Structure formats: C-alpha cells, structure tokens
Amino acid sequence: xPQPKVKRPEPIVLMSLTDRLQGYSKDSWMxxxxxxxxxxLFLRRIxxxxxxxxxxxxxxxxxxxxxxxxxxxxxxxxLLIGYAxxxxxxxxxxxxxxxxxxxxFRIDMQGRxxxxxxxxxxxxxxxxxxDQRRQLKYLGRVIVADGxxxxxxxxxxxxxxxxxxxxxxxxxxxxxRENVKLYRAISRHVFRIDGDERNPSSSYGRRIDADxxxxxxxxxxxxxxxxxxxxxxxxxxxxxxxxxxxxLLRHDLxxxxxxxxxxxxxxxx
Numbered sequence: 490x491p492q493p494k495v496k497r498p499e500p501i502v503l504m505s506l507t508d509r510l511q512g513y514s515k516d517s518w519m520x521x522x523x524x525x526x527x528x529x530l531f532l533r534r535i536x537x538x539x540x541x542x543x544x545x546x547x548x549x550x551x552x553x554x555x556x557x558x559x560x561x562x563x564x565x566x567x568l569l570i571g572y573a574x575x576x577x578x579x580x581x582x583x584x585x586x587x588x589x590x591x592x593x594f595r596i597d598m599q600g601r602x603x604x605x606x607x608x609x610x611x612x613x614x615x616x617x618x619x620d621q622r623r624q625l626k627y628l629g630r631v632i633v634a635d636g637x638x639x640x641x642x643x644x645x646x647x648x649x650x651x652x653x654x655x656x657x658x659x660x661x662x663x664x665x666r667e668n669v670k671l672y673r674a675i676s677r678h679v680f681r682i683d684g685d686e687r688n689p690s691s692s693y694g695r696r697i698d699a700d701x702x703x704x705x706x707x708x709x710x711x712x713x714x715x716x717x718x719x720x721x722x723x724x725x726x727x728x729x730x731x732x733x734x735x736x737l738l739r740h741d742l743x744x745x746x747x748x749x750x751x752x753x754x755x756x757x758x
Contacts, residue, residue, distance in 0.1 A: 501702060501718075502591045503694035504583070506683060511590055518580035519679065522573045526672060529569035531664060536562035567659045568636030570668045571628040574675060575606060581613035581679040588694030588704025589716050593758040604632045614711055616680050624671050627658075683709040691743060698722045703734065705744055705751075713751040715744065718758065 504513050511517040536559045579598065584593045602609050606625040610617055617625070635655055642648035658664055683690045690709025696702050701720025707713045719729035728737075731753065738744045744751075 499592055501696065501700065503591055503696075503702060503704070504586050504591055505694070506584070506587055506690075506692065508583075513583060513594065515580045515679070515682070518576050518583060518650070519676070522576035522676075525569045525576065526573035529566040529573060530548045530669075532562040532566040532569070533662075536566070540573060545675045561661050564636065566665065567631055567668075569632040571636060572666070572671060574625070574628055574668070574672050575604060575609070575632060577675045577679055578606060578609035578613060578615075579674065581615070581675075581682055582609060584682045584690075584706075584709065585612055585711060585714070586704075586716075587692045587706050588702075590702065590718070590758055591757055593718075596758055604629050606632075610675070613679070613682065615675060621674075622669055624668065628668065658671060669674070681710045685710055696735075703738065705738075705741070707743060707747060707751075713747045714754070715748070716754045716756060718756050 508514050579602070582598075582602070583594070586597075602612075606629045607622060610622075610625055640648065640651035640655060642651050681688075688710050689709055690706060690708075690711070690722060692704070692706035694702055694704045697718075698720035699722075701718050701723060703718075704716040706712070715734075717734055719734075723729045723733070735745075
C-alpha cells in the first residue's frame with residue numbers, strides 16, 4: 490500500500506528590515522496604499538467636475554446621468570480612502586513584526602487584525618485623538634460593510650434612515666478632508682518608524698533550536714518588544730516561560746536592560 494504523505498511543517502523564515510519581498514516590506518504596502526489614496530482623490534475631483542455641469546438648463550436625463558456618476562465617485566472614493574488608511578497601517582506593522590516569522594505576519598494580518606484599524610493604530614503606537622479613533626472605527630465599518638453592501642434594516646423607515654445617514658457621511662467634503670488629514674498623519678508616522686535619525690532602532694530575530702525563535706526590537710518610534718515562539722525542545726523541557734527565556738538571553742545587554750519595560754508576546758507560529 491502507498492504510504493500516506495506526511496505534511497511537512499512550513500520552514501521558519503524570519504522578517505527583517507531589509508526584506509524586499511512584496512508582502513513583507515513597508516515600502517510595498519505603502520505603494521499600494523498611495524495608489525488607493527490617489528484614486529480616491531481623483532474620483533473626488535471627478536465628482537466636483539460633474540457637479541459643475543448640472544444646471545437648471547440641463548436635460549432631466551442628463552441630470553440623472555451626472556447624479557449617478559457623482560454618487561459612484563463619492564461612494565468609491567470613501568471606500569478607497571479606507572483601503573488607503575488600512576494599507577498604511579499594515580505598512581507600519583511590517584516593522585512591528587521585524588524578527589518574527591513571515592507565517593505569523595500572514596496569519597495575524599488575516600486573523601488578529603483583519604480590518605480592525607484601531608487595533609492596528611494602537612500596535613504601531615500611532616498617537617490618536619478621540620476623534621481620530623472614531624474616524625478609524627468608522628472607516629473600518631466602511632471597509633467591511635458600509636462601503637461595499639447596502640445597509641441592513643428591519644423596517645422601511647429604518648432603511649431610509651440608514652441609507653440617508655450613509656449618504657450624508659459619504660457626500661460630506663468636510664468629512665472626506667478629515668479622512669485625508671488622518672491618512673497623511675498616519676503616513677508620516679509610518680515613515681518615521683525605523684526612518685528617524687533622532688530615534689534609531691535596533692532589532693533582530695534569532696532561531697531557537699529547530700522550530701522556535703525570539704525577536705527583539707527597540708527604538709524606531711515603536712515600543713520595545715520581545716516576541717517568542719518556544720521550540721518543541723523548550724516545551725518538552727518545561728523551559729517555555731519568561732524566566733527561562735531571560736536566562737537564555739542574559740548575555741544580550743539591550744534585552745537585559747529593557748526586559749521589564751518591553752512588551753512581551755508569546756506566539757504559536
């Protein structure tokens with residue numbers, strides 16, 4: 490009988506600041522982010538031109554064509570500005586995961602973060618005001634539902650209220666300008682991560698046995714972090730705890746000095 494194939498575990502490949510593969514570098518995420526941002530601005534300008542063409546003398550059918558085109562531009566521009574913000578935040582997260590496995594990064598993008606913009610902003614230490622936190626929460630809703638699907642309602646009256654509420658939000662030039670400001674503030678923060686000579690960073694990822702690793706980073710406008718995936722040998726020997734890890738890293742002066750103030754995370758991948 491043929492032997493069943495044994496699925497081999499995915500080899501551990503650690504992320505680094507010099508990573509140039511598209512999915513793991515800050516620059517690649519920011520390029521995608523800027524494309525969405527430029528598209529959002531372009532559509533908003535198109536809406537403005539269309540609005541200028543609608544006059545009392547315009548034929549009714551032509552007016553309707555302009556209004557439908559403007560509605561499409563407004564709706565799509567809001568969704569795209571949400572995508573742009575999300576990708577900029579995820580660009581910052583590539584630095585947070587320096588020294589961690591690529592597999593962990595992929596899994597966390599799809600599970601831990603998904604479209605939770607507030608959580609992403611918190612994890613890249615973006616200094617938010619209460620209003621900006623509310624903006625990010627709403628843009629997350631736009632990405633997940635409001636920008637993609639019709640609103641859900643239980644009654645005709647509720648349906649009208651929700652539709653009109655979304656229209657007011659999307660058509661407001663002031664709201665759109667605030668989202669543009671938020672995007673630019675996040676982009677500046679992400680640019681300063683590991684790119685600020687006044688706050689240099691130090692980071693590394695080190696393997697532990699065959700299937701474990703520890704990642705350490707400090708500076709670069711991010712909080713100090715220690716991320717560990719304990720190896721099978723460590724778990725079997727019951728050395729999968731902070732005390733044993735600190736003893737293992739006792740010769741690393743930076744880790745020893747900043748151990749107590751670092752953000753610690755234990756992972757499975």
